[in-house]
Amino acid sequence: MKITFLGAAKTVTGSCYLVETKSCKFLVDCGMFQGHSKEITLNQEPFPFDVSELSFILLTHAHIDHSGRIPKIYKDGFEGTVYATHATCDLCSIMLPDSGHIQEMEADWINRKRERAGKHAIEPLYTYQDAIDCISLFKGLNYGEAVKINDDVKVRFNDAGHILGSAMIEVWVTDRGDETKLVFSGDIGNRDIPILRDPSIIESADYLIMESTYGDRLHDDKNNRVDKFIDIVNEAVEKGGNVVIPSFAVGRTQEIIYDIHKKREQFEGKLERLLDIPVFIDSPLAISATEIFRKNLDCYDEEARQYIENGDNPLDFPGLQFTKTADESKELNNRKDSIIIISASGMCEAGRIKHHLKHNLWREDSTILFVGYQAIGTLGRKLVEGAKKVKLFGEEINVRAKIQSIDGFSGHADRDDLLSWVSRFNRKPKKIFIVHGEEEVMETFSELIKDKLGIETVIPDKGMSYVIGGGKVIQSMEKPEISYQFKRLAVIELLETMKEEFNELAEILKTDMKDEKEDFEIDEIRIKLRNLEKQMVDVLR
Structure with missing residues (x-):
């Protein structure tokens, strides 16, 4: 074998x-x-x-x-x-x-x-x-x-x-x-x-x-994930901002809904306020997946089954709303009140989440909350690792929102x-x-x-x-x-590295703008970059 x-x-x-x-x-x-x-x-x-x-x-x-x-x-x-x-x-x-x-x-x-x-x-x-x-x-x-x-x-x-x-x-x-x-x-x-x-x-x-x-x-916040979630949401709401949660349409979304539902009676003061905040599941896929969760009760643990047997719906709570159409999704970013948006994809690589990030990343009063693993190279990983700027739909966005993670939902x-x-x-x-x-x-x-x-x-x-x-x-x-061992993949990897290094150089130069550097140092950098630009043009030809 x-x-x-x-x-x-x-x-x-x-x-x-x-x-x-x-x-x-x-x-x-x-x-x-x-x-x-x-x-x-x-x-x-x-x-x-x-x-x-x-x-x-x-x-x-x-x-x-x-x-x-x-x-x-x-x-x-x-x-x-x-x-x-x-x-x-x-x-x-x-x-x-x-x-x-x-x-x-x-x-x-x-x-x-x-x-x-x-x-x-x-x-x-x-x-x-x-x-x-x-x-x-x-x-x-x-x-x-x-x-x-x-x-x-x-x-x-x-x-x-x-x-x-x-x-x-x-x-x-x-x-x-x-x-x-x-x-x-x-x-x-x-x-x-x-x-x-x-x-x-x-x-x-x-x-x-x-x-x-x-x-x-270790997932250090596994036992207090709901407490942490509530604190993060309340802090954002006090500032007048939104909480945007890039979440996998299947799994994390339903678990967050369930956890809020389950703990609603245990956090009287804090949670009452949270339940007044509109929560939007903005992913057609997550809506369909939630229906499949409701259908496959044989996969549930004992606690969740008891909720259902008692006539309670553990995947629902007051204030929870589902946005089905693209127009409904766009309207979320025109609202003036604080809201929670749970949207796919979980690593911010595709789907409606990218539009919500475009409208919230630049806002100091908003919070982006990650609740799942972020693969290397994804937009989600860059944000978690502290990127100051990201590109969305060809536009450079300054990251001013608070970036938070709760590993306990992993x-x-x-x-x-x-x-x-x-x-x-x-x-x-x-x-x-x-x-x-x-x-x-x-x-x-x-x-x-x-x-x-x-x-x-x-x-x-x-x-x-x-x-x-x-x-x-x-x-x-x-x-x-295996054809993916072809040398072009090594070239792609090199270009990825160069892109990161160019971004790092730009940040260094911006930081040093107020410092008095010798003119010849800046001229040397400019000449080298001009030569590199010409070589890149030759490669593209």
């Missing part, structure tokens, strides 16, 4: 693992890359295998960095089955078409520029219709049910507690008479998060493929919860493959596992293959035939 790591290897996005046995080939996840331009470019690259030879896909959950290239692989000729939980199938039926719509809009925007430059048009990664059509391949499975896919592969989906329908997948592979058990953790959820059950405990594994998103830190387990989850295996894995994390985080988490649990770890590179058999793991000596 061979496993090839095609995504989420030394990065957080693009989850995709190819498993090859003597009788079949299958993927675990088929996610989209997000963040830096060099990452996004990977989405356009052909799959490094014959798509027609792929038997099936096992999908851990509906988030786009795990599911987002399923319409592309369908468009390229994949006709097998996509196995996922029932709730994940429901969520993908709205999330993938929404992604297809975004792909079409982005291609249209690029093509308008290319037409003006006399260049040929490009196709979207996939269309809305491609995404609609690929849903016919999905087959829902129950949590805890062992299912034989074929003579050599058996699977079981277990609750990962990350988002509605999320799963960690046990895979038993019989290859040349030997049975090997793989466990793919998917994204492991926080314990004690609203609505969802805690992550399942897995009893045994031969090999574990494990996420490490927060493998080097859907990812932190360092201690990840270690605790692994420690509860009765039969420990022989080896753990660390994936889905930033490289430095992976290295830290890898050392922690070795030191505290005594389990050997591997941090795979993109495209690297490992042969598993006879109780051993052998790194394949084959050079991965």
Whole structure:
């Protein structure tokens, strides 16, 4: 058996693992890359295998960095089955078409520029219709049910507690008479998060493929996240500003609604004031996802079920409003009163959130509140890391709003919860493959596992293959035939670095404006930049 790591290897996005046995080939996840331009470019690259030879896909959950290239692989000729939980199938039926719509809009925007430059048009990664059509391949499975896919592969989906329908997948592979058990953790959820059950405990594994998103830190505000949320909102309202929450349409949005609802009786003074503030869910996708949450009650924890059995709706409260149309969304930015806007996307890369940021980032009285992970290279990450200026719709915006984060709302387990989850295996894995994390985080988490649990770890590179058999793991000596290793990606990475360095130089010069520098120093910088500009023009030609 061979496993090839095609995504989420030394990065957080693009989850995709190819498993090859003597009788079949299958993927675990088929996610989209997000963040830096060099990452996004990977989405356009052909799959490094014959798509027609792929038997099936096992999908851990509906988030786009795990599911987002399923319409592309369908468009390229994949006709097998996509196995996922029932709730994940429901969520993908709205999330993938929404992604297809975004792909079409982005291609249209690029093509308008290319037409003006006399260049040929490009196709979207996939269309809305491609995404609609690929849903016919999905087959829902129950949590805890062992299912034989074929003579050599058996699977079981277990609750990962990350988002509605999320799963960690046990895979038993019989290859040349030997049975090997793989466990793919998917994204492991926080314990004690609203609505969802805690992550399942897995009893045994031969090999574990494990996420490490927060493998080097703790969620310090997990127990007081609602208190902190209320304080942040009240502070913004006292100043007369808005609170803008870039939130993933599926998961965080519903949890925030639930948490406010649940705690409304515990914070009489503070919360009464908060409940007087209009709260707008400004994402058509979040509205549809909330309906799916209401439908899949079997995924709820005991507390949330009790609310529902008592006739209470834990996904609603006074003052909560949903904006469906673009005109309703635009009207939010014309209001004079303080409001809370919860809008996708959670990393500020697409959707209505960018318009709300454009109207609020420059306001000293407003607050931008992050409640989820921000991938490197995304607008959300830049804001969290203290960017003073950002570009939105071609316009440079000064960041004067207060930027806040509450990690306690994160859907990812932190360092201690990840270690605790692994420690509860009765039969420990022989080896753990660390994936889905930033490289430095992976290295830290890898050392922690070795030191505290005594389990050997591997941090795979993109495209690297490992042969598993006879109780051993052998790194394949084959050079991965992956087109995204082409040198142009290195050029894109260099350009990204240069862009950051140019911005840094501009900030230094602005800061030094009042300082008395020698004229020759400024002239030297100007001459060097002029020469560089000429060289850049030559490159573009």
